[in-house]
Amino acid sequence: MFNVRSIVLLVVSYVVIPRLTFLPTNVHTLLILFGPFLLPRVVDWIDVARATGRSVPIRPVPPRVQHALNLLFVSAVVCLGLSLPRFAPENIFLKTQSHIRTETSVLFVRLRHLRELTGEDEVLRAKFASVRNKLLYLAYGPDSLLNCVWCSTANANDEQNYFLYSLPKIAMSHIAQLTVLGLATSSLVGAEGSRFRTHVTIAGLLMMVVEIWYLRTYDIITNKRATFVQDLDSAHWRIRFMRYMTFAVVDIALAFVLWATSTNRWLAKPVPIAERLELTTRQAEETLNRMRALGLLTNSVNRDPALRGVREGYWRTEGQVMAETVQDEVVTEEVNKVIRGMDFSALQGRVGDIADGVLKGIDSLRARRRKQMGTVRTGTYTEVRMHLGGSHWYCT
Template sequence: MAITWGTIKSLSLFFGPILLPKALAYYRSLRAAPSIHEIPIRPVPPNVSRALLILTLTTLFFLLSTLPPSAPTNIFTLTSSRLQISTDVLFTRLSTLRPLTPTDEILRSKISSLESRYLYFQFGPDVLTNCQFCNAEDPNSYLYYSLPSLLAPHLFNLCVLALVTSGLFTGKEAAIWRTTATLAAGAMMLIDIYFFATYDYKANARALRLEDIDFFFWKMRVWRGIGLAFVDGMLGWLLYLSSTNRAFLTPPSTAERVEASTRMLDVVRSKMSAMGILRNTINRDAELRARSQGYWVHEGRVMGELMQEREVVDGVRNALDGRINMATITADAETYAQSVIAPSQVPGMNGNI
């Protein structure tokens, strides 16, 4: 049984007030994760940029596929004809608009009855024209023949999503969305097939005017393109947020934080060791030692000249006049000096360090 728009509306009105606040709170917690875990926002990584470019192109492709020029011609809307019009009159009107093709002649023999016209509105002109084993007495035969064309855009989009969420192509930043993207693409495919399989093609039996006809095949083409574009666009948005640390963060584990701290300490230790070697080399070489002493003598002279400038003298006078509490600064400096030179007791040792 097909799900009607009224059922969807009723479910939305019932569950909306319950689920919407929770969804907003969950989204806000995800957006606040970077500040909570003190993770800085970064630019989009180059591998994710490639994935975003591909998703942008596929999104535009699916949106463009919904435009009328890319859709098969609907001869009823083209000729402004009612459902009950005779076949000869219908194709006579069509011949006045454009020359008839061999495909039109085949279609003329296939839509002579109302039953076949109902199927024309459900499956489109290509299925009725090209299917050799289909007949109006077995409507499911048209569904079986149309399945490859229905699945083609979904399979293409599934391949695109598999590419942009591949760890080899885009790294771990996009690979975390692989399962979500696959499930979304699979759900879109199943929903599309479900609507085609459960559609009541005889719903147009009461259509007396052109405006009353439900052009199901052409409407589904539009909704299919919009749905696939929405899936790709949402995936691109999620990739952008997660790869730039704006949302959907996974806090680093304790082992990862320890490893990062260890690497940072190793870098600092290497720099300090290199600085010690450099200072030792300078002190052992007479020329380098003389140049180093000359540099610091020059710097001292420059600092002395700066201290005699008018702006510096005024700044010192303002500090001494009380704008800066020199007593507090002196006390803090003395406390800091005492903590540095005071002996530290090491557990398990009797001596002082």
């Protein structure tokens, strides 16, 4: 049976998705293959989440979740700051707008016109005599080329050595991100955060694996085939920018998920029946204790002549004060003014609605009582004897 939703999903799956040609080829192919099967499940999942959220009232952000949100906010700001070019190592080719085939002497002459040369620049000048070192510079950054003393070996395995040298620095950034995600979803935050601990751990490990895999399979010869300066691929700087931007996006997404779920705006979990029964029982016991205390206090006041006189004197004085207040001309004028401004027809409708609600509640209580009384399958109630300790029912 077709409905509006199924028609919309069919149009999106077989008309809209095939026309998204701006997406990468692999992503486009996966969407075409699995889109018609995944879209209905995603929509059903969203409907279930919304239906569950409607049955649970919205609440403020718990204090421990607020601490996790503050941590994620600080982490996202730091990652966004680290992604800026100001905090990244200097790219000589980008700064001087030079091609990889530019002579080394010309490259550093251009750099000298922009700033003073340092000792590291002199070391780079010597290393840039080889074009392969320029390619390694663009792929692994200046630190690897300057400080890795064992990377350049005679067995022509320098690229793997530079990759191994860069691996600890990459892993440390991801470990720091995993630490932030772990703290935000730890038991210190409570059940609101720990329910997503597995998901964020998988996401953090996946980011690290993807970056390491991409750098390991990166072909440094790509820059050698570049024709123009704009075609140079500064892989080290691009990967660094994407790494910190991804960290910031993940932190913001986790913060939004924690905020939405902890306030019952999304994926709200209804209170378990056992917990609700325990809470209701506790409230009933507290109310009963208060009623007992009030009864004891009332009995004490009634039995003590002095306290009983104080109470009667209070109500006698209260009646005199209220009678004098009502008889005051200013009060009478204000009361008449309020009465003249009241809409009695609307008030009558509201009173009728309240009365109807009370009657419906009474009817529901009666129906529930009849249902409870109807659970007795055999016998008829013939006698009810009331005692001070309660009521006793006898069946024949």
